Amino acid sequence: MDTNHSMKLQLDGAVHRNLTAPRLVEKALERGEGILTSTGAFRAVTGKFTGRSPKDKYLIEEPNIRNQIDWGEINRPMDPGTFEHLFQQVKDYLREREVFIFDGYAGADSRYRLPIRVINEYAWHNLFARQLFVRPTKEELKEHQPRFTVISAPGVQANPKEDGTRSETFIAVSLEQRVILIGGTEYAGEMKKSVFSVMNYLLPEQNVLPMHCSANMDSHGNTALFFGLSGTGKTTLSADPERSLIGDDEHGWSDDGIFNIEGGCYAKCIGLSKEKEPQIWEAIRFGSVLENVVVDDDGHAHYDDSSLTENTRAAYPIEHIPSARIPGVGGHPDVIIFLTADAFGVLPPIAKLTPEQAMYHFLSGYTSKLAGTERGITQPEATFSTCFGAPFLPRPASVYAEMLGEKIDRHRVRVYLVNTGWSGGPYGEGERMKLAYTRSMVRSALDGSLEEATYTPDPVFGIHVPDRCPGVPSEVLLPRNTWADPKAYDIKARELARRFRENFERFPDVSDIIRQAGPTK
16 A cells, blocks of 8 residues: 555555544444543543653654754654664554554645545544544545655554664654654554644745644634643633634644644543533543543543543544634634743733734743643643744744744734733642633733733733733732732742743844843843
8 A cells, every 4th residue: 555655555454444433433442442431432541651752752864854953852863774664663563453544634724734644553543533633525535645644553662772762662753755653652642743743844835834822713703823832721712612713732824814734622631620611521522532531430531530640631523612613714813822831820810912022932932841741740840842832843943933923013913921820829839820810811812802901011021911801800910919928929930030031042043122022130
């Protein structure tokens, strides 16, 4: 079978192509890959890997792409010979096994979409791919020619001594051969994020900005973007019953507007409740996939139980959200919101940014890695993730930042920084910002009512804090007022400001006007 170009994968076992969701669920149950919950969702457990393995992800160091990649801790190079060796192992392993194939797209806008093929060892992984990527119509499927192939074979493990890998796990991306190999991990999120990394490489060549953000739209066609790392609220805040959901995690911004890169949602569901997140709650039904959610003998999911991992997940097609916009395209955004989960508890819950501050905070990408999203993370850790998506950016950060700055300027976009992290003290002392308050602040930013407030520059960070916001106590807006010991707040705020400045030293070529938009103390 030709996967793409000259790559050949000999499959002598049973090959299931483009099965429907019911047939994939049936096969997964038949093969003992998981169980059905009381709502009809399929639950799988992913073993010891319950989050991404970023230190086991590699880009093949190939001649035509070598000078375009920002090599380092995120984009780890792999020798082409090692890739060929691993690829041969995968081919040998899958040759006589039952496999599942999905043909679809990355990209809801037909002008920029990437035809992909996903080949899986597990039926439930193929169900995940079917629900997360863009599903073709019957007519499109007849003409489908994959330009990138994802091959996920969790049963294949690398040998670090022979292969030079860090562990038995590997996520190896060949941009020249247009193949992604995944082995040694059952965590399904590796497939979606690997394709996103590929799109982050390809789209700038078409003058399209790829973005790690969610997006929604009001009834008048006004579009909003929500940038942020996992756990900061992208999915929760974009699933608004009063707005149409375009997508919850990955988008492109072209000269014509924005489009969803995916066809489904991948929500964190630890602590999920029908009262707080009704749309996500109702979306988890037949055809959805639950990862590592504890389920009792009666099939009821226990979303408060983190005994398997904090990073419990729900994957479902975007059609499961009643207000979803299909196809997932929209106009140029009016508002951009940068979401940060501040573990220091010192950033204001909402602040307006100047264009220069927007560029500073986009490049900084400050947030906290939340428990379980990556191997080894057990409690929030302050981190700076360039462009709010550093793990998925093959090119230098300046490529994406310059594109965003130009688009913000051209379309006169209002930009806000929203802290969904801690208030009243740092992690362990303060409390997580109430979701109801965050929703009120976001709603006021989107409908323009927050523009009526009086803004005061934060004395440490310089960002502009409103004096009032409908539905939010005024004292919450000023984080220093929420601390029992204001002097302790001052110490923490200065510490975070210092971290901002030290991190920004990574960008020596940035203009002074952007550099000076950072913390003032």
